[in-house]
Amino acid sequence: MRRKKIFGPFGAVVTASVLALGLAACGSDSGSGSSESGGSTGSSAPSSSAAPSPAGATGTGSAELPTGTPGKGKPAVIMGDKDFAEQFLLGELYAQALRARGYTINLKENIGSSEIIDKALTSGQIQMYPEYTGVIFSNKALADKGDHPKSATVTYQGAKQFEESRGYTLLNPTPFQDADGVAVTKSFAQKNGLKTIDDLSKLKSFTYAGPKENRNRYQGVLGLKQAYKLNNFTFSALPTGNQYSALDRGNVNSIAIFTTDAALASGKYTVLTDTKGIFGYQQVAPVVKQSVLKQQGPEFEQTLNAVSKLLTTDVIIALNKEVQINQKKPADIARIFLKANKLL
Known part of the structure; x- marks a missing residue:
């Protein structure tokens, strides 16, 4: 069956499947295990030869989308993202949703690898960015201890504890895992x-x-x-x-x-199936400086959690396809998805 094409802003052509997934994410959490807290009890892998994702961790922060523009008049926040397509999408999704609530977000794109963007964070060049929980746990928190987590919950909690020990924190994780x-x-x-x-x-x-x-x-x-x-x-x-x-x-x-x-x-x-579990558990969660969260107010965190809650495995694969395969701009795909879910 032919997919209807929708002409979006600036003449961009975007397939209707993205909007369909957006509406599905808004109306149902079937197959994702997502909850009001923005976590999950599990997620399914793509319908390719990839192995199913293990059960995911859940966050405790509110994912209720605030009304109005609570960010109006608040200081600007500098957000970064890493150096590949999925990160460009995540950066746009979080930044656009926050801007729609009145927050001033300066997005620095394509900063680099996890090691490079972490230096940008700790040196004050950025104040937040989306990161994978297993990367924090294994590459930062326990890089020299040879300890590798046995569950998504242990991974998330260990990563959060590490970030909080140095003045940052992790918000709710996404239902999807990108190992x-x-x-x-x-x-x-x-x-x-x-x-x-x-x-x-x-x-x-x-x-x-x-x-x-x-x-x-x-x-x-x-x-x-x-x-x-x-x-x-x-x-x-x-x-x-x-x-x-x-x-x-x-x-x-x-x-x-x-x-x-x-x-x-x-x-x-x-x-190839990872029988030894070396690739661990890789949900996405925004890393945010604690002082920024306090300064911006609770609605800042709620908005980010509301975005994360929608990002199931099926959704992120569809969004990635639009950018990686169909060569659409991450900003345009993010805008369409957020509008479909009433976040813009």
Whole structure:
């Protein structure tokens, strides 16, 4: 069936499926487990070969959308986002929703990796940004302790405790989780009998490509070597977003992926099952400076929680597809989705 196209602001063409998902998110939480507190009891993975996401943590902050413009006259807030498409979407979703409530938000886009944006946060260049709970827990809070969480709740609580210890906090997490993973082409998996990451040990040698930070991350090279005892691969550093084309061309054998990548819905790839749990639990939650929350008032947090509550796995994959595959602008897709859910 042909999908109706909607002509949005500035002549942008956006498929009606985004609006449909937006309205569905507003009217029902079926399959997402979302609650009024903005958490979840579970989320489903994309309808590709990705493994289902484990149950998610729940937040305790109010997700009731405030009325009026409570942010009018409040000091400006500087928000950042990281260096890939899903982050650009998240930045726009949170920033636009806050602006609609009268808050002045200066969005600094494409700052860089988790390590770089954290330095921007702690140096005062930004005051908040959306981060993945497992990244905070494993790469920051317990980077040198070798401790890896066994549940989404432990991950969220540990990340929140760490941020609060240095003057920040985490707001409610999203229902969706965007974990890291390892993918190969479906044909390569079939040829070599690959279903799990363990199966890579069958290969005489292989190449694994991902962002340069993966060289020193447990959710990358370190985890593959320490947990899976894989020493038969070489690592190739590639910018996020370039790994699928490298895999398609045969330049590498396996790649680092995010489980909400729109490309996975094509059916061309096999995501190898993470039997050792090295990729952990990766819900998104805004990291915000505590003094900023106090200054901006409770409606600031409520608005952010209201956005997070809507972001189920199906929704974020659909939004990612519009940006990553259909080449739409993140700001336009965010605007349409927020309007459909009455946040603008």
